[in-house]
Amino acid sequence: MSKFVEAAKNYVSQKVTNMKKPEANLTGVGLNSVSREGVEYNAKVSVDNPYSHSLPVCEVSYILKSAGRVIVSGKMPDPGSLKANEKTILNVGLKVPHSVLVSLAKDIAKDWDIDYELQLGLTFDLPVIxxxxxxxxxxxQIKLPSLKDCF
Known part of the structure; x- marks a missing residue:
């Protein structure tokens, strides 16, 4: 009986290992809006769902760094579902307070952009897995708008 259980475990683990999983690609980060509270950036994530049914995204966690320092981090709970057998674009809003941008003044003054590193984690609840x-x-790099861009 133990050989049968062991064979069943191996079979299931092999099938789960070879099962297709969603694939994602971070396509870009751009300036979304500027307000009194801060600056909002938008990260676009393209996610390919290989399943024949929609797949709910549990959460998106993010960390935005510049010059080795964390500018903003957080989680976006329940951003929606991925369409079946399609690519879906997820927009992740990153709100950065102005006080943080002041600390990046040296980087901004050099070339009027912000050098960044964005780390995202897309969490799904897959059946069986x-x-x-x-x-x-x-x-x-995120180019900052100049006065010419505003008018």
């Missing part, structure tokens, strides 16, 4: 997190990371 359980919670599954896709880690994403992207480095780049």
């Amino acid at each position: 359980g919670d599954f997190t896709i880690p994403l990371s992207k480095k780049g």
